[in-house]
Amino acid sequence: MGTTQLETAPEPKYWHLKTVLSDALDTEFAVGEILPNERDLAARFGVARATLRQALEQLELEGRLQRRRGVGTTVAPPRLGVAVDPARHTWPGAAGDDWQPVAASETDEVPAAVARLLESAPGETVHVVRRSRVSAGQPVAAELLYVRTDTVPDCVDAAAVAPDGHAHAVLRALQALDLDGQDRTVELGSARAEDARQLDRLPGSPVLVVTTRYVSRGRTAAVAVSTYRADTCRLTFGERTAQPVLAG
Amino acid sequence: MGTTQLETAPEPKYWHLKTVLSDALDTEFAVGEILPNERDLAARFGVARATLRQALEQLELEGRLQRRRGVGTTVAPPRLGVAVDPARHTWPGAAGDDWQPVAASETDEVPAAVARLLESAPGETVHVVRRSRVSAGQPVAAELLYVRTDTVPDCVDAAAVAPDGHAHAVLRALQALDLDGQDRTVELGSARAEDARQLDRLPGSPVLVVTTRYVSRGRTAAVAVSTYRADTCRLTFGERTAQPVLAG
DNA sequence: TAGTGGTCTAGACCACCCA
DNA sequence: GGGTGGTCTAGACCACTAC
Numbered sequence: 027m028g029t030t031q032l033e034t035a036p037e038p039k040y041w042h043l044k045t046v047l048s049d050a051l052d053t054e055f056a057v058g059e060i061l062p063n064e065r066d067l068a069a070r071f072g073v074a075r076a077t078l079r080q081a082l083e084q085l086e087l088e089g090r091l092q093r094r095r096g097v098g099t100t101v102a103p104p105r106l107g108v109a110v111d112p113a114r115h116t117w118p119g120a121a122g123d124d125w126q127p128v129a130a131s132e133t134d135e136v137p138a139a140v141a142r143l144l145e146s147a148p149g150e151t152v153h154v155v156r157r158s159r160v161s162a163g164q165p166v167a168a169e170l171l172y173v174r175t176d177t178v179p180d181c182v183d184a185a186a187v188a189p190d191g192h193a194h195a196v197l198r199a200l201q202a203l204d205l206d207g208q209d210r211t212v213e214l215g216s217a218r219a220e221d222a223r224q225l226d227r228l229p230g231s232p233v234l235v236v237t238t239r240y241v242s243r244g245r246t247a248a249v250a251v252s253t254y255r256a257d258t259c260r261l262t263f264g265e266r267t268a269q270p271v272l273a274g
Numbered sequence: 275m276g277t278t279q280l281e282t283a284p285e286p287k288y289w290h291l292k293t294v295l296s297d298a299l300d301t302e303f304a305v306g307e308i309l310p311n312e313r314d315l316a317a318r319f320g321v322a323r324a325t326l327r328q329a330l331e332q333l334e335l336e337g338r339l340q341r342r343r344g345v346g347t348t349v350a351p352p353r354l355g356v357a358v359d360p361a362r363h364t365w366p367g368a369a370g371d372d373w374q375p376v377a378a379s380e381t382d383e384v385p386a387a388v389a390r391l392l393e394s395a396p397g398e399t400v401h402v403v404r405r406s407r408v409s410a411g412q413p414v415a416a417e418l419l420y421v422r423t424d425t426v427p428d429c430v431d432a433a434a435v436a437p438d439g440h441a442h443a444v445l446r447a448l449q450a451l452d453l454d455g456q457d458r459t460v461e462l463g464s465a466r467a468e469d470a471r472q473l474d475r476l477p478g479s480p481v482l483v484v485t486t487r488y489v490s491r492g493r494t495a496a497v498a499v500s501t502y503r504a505d506t507c508r509l510t511f512g513e514r515t516a517q518p519v520l521a522g
Numbered sequence: 523t524a525g526t527g528g529t530c531t532a533g534a535c536c537a538c539c540c541a
Numbered sequence: 542g543g544g545t546g547g548t549c550t551a552g553a554c555c556a557c558t559a560c
Contacts, residue, residue: 038530040530073530074531074533075532075533076531076532077529077530080530094539095538096538096540097540
């Protein structure tokens, strides 16, 4: 055994590539700068395009790169810190929140997980309000807010009154109720078609799914499913919002 | 124009495959059951293995599947709800927390983002404690806890005293301090080699990175970077821990 | 040793953006 | 129309697990 090989870890090519590219991004590129195209990069590193893409995908996942079909690959700015409920225990739609209602309707198509949280019977209809959150000029999150019909009884006819009045009627009705509290979960998901469109991403892009439960009079009155772009967002809890990022 | 084609959305094959597989998982498979291998599945659906894998990767990302090299692909159980600080404002290592110290040392290799939070000078050494979190019998998170040396001055020599005493000495010293508060961020990352090993995953697997800042006497005393398995974990904030999942 | 998922290749075509 | 990233193919070999 002449060859002393300590830890001949056969590091995958794409992994090594990712490291090299990551270092290059730190030292040789500025935010917003366009990288060479994938075919050229692959040739330069002597790998197949698929392998190069595997490295780029990881870097995009970590928020280091931004890729747009027909345009190119650019160096992404640091992730945007977005506050998830700034410790204000308020209903959605309260004065000063960062969401804009987009549409609203009444439906009985409630995802099973949401129906369970709402304690709604199968087939029971609920209000559903689609909202959008914009921060620093770009869309960061899409939301579906599910509200039990019986918690906002005054809204039953309000929908018919104004063309876009339904969303506002529901949100306004919520403000009048007591809010006992809220709790929240965060998990990884992939953007469904409609959310992806709203977030200006491709379907299947990684997203952070925040599920918020609003409790009133000891019962779950509403459930919000908020879908944040995982590539560009850093969710913040508490006071801090400024600092950049650690990922990867 | 005889062909009336409303929205001929050319849905990618892997996307459609994902939908089909997802439905099949709901109706025809039980948790823990082993799927046919990738080559057979690809043949059955008439696609290349790479395409089939693209669908499987998404389903794994959403926590629906679990894949292990040399073994096979199994149906994953619902994601595990793990509480991220149950609203108890305590130092890490407080009685009853779910973390186990693994190792500790003093180092000056502090990630830039952490150094910024700690307000530590470049080259300044800090204590770093590696911890592990196990829930329901499986590892769910790996953590690196960075503590300013000057906030726990009694630890300088404690490290030499006991073989594994360093970690405990640092954690014990923290308990004696006043804790003004903490704040937190959550973002998507990919597991680095050491974390991946600790989490029983491959390097690069998607993880949820929780960065917690501990403030004492108006200064940042410690920063914890906790890396949770994104495929198996749902982070919970607040009281709720039980309910299953919505993702994808 | 046989079977699994993980990596990699060298092509091809498509959808999209912009000049 | 030319260039970009996105999808897809049909192979090959490797690393790991279990028998």
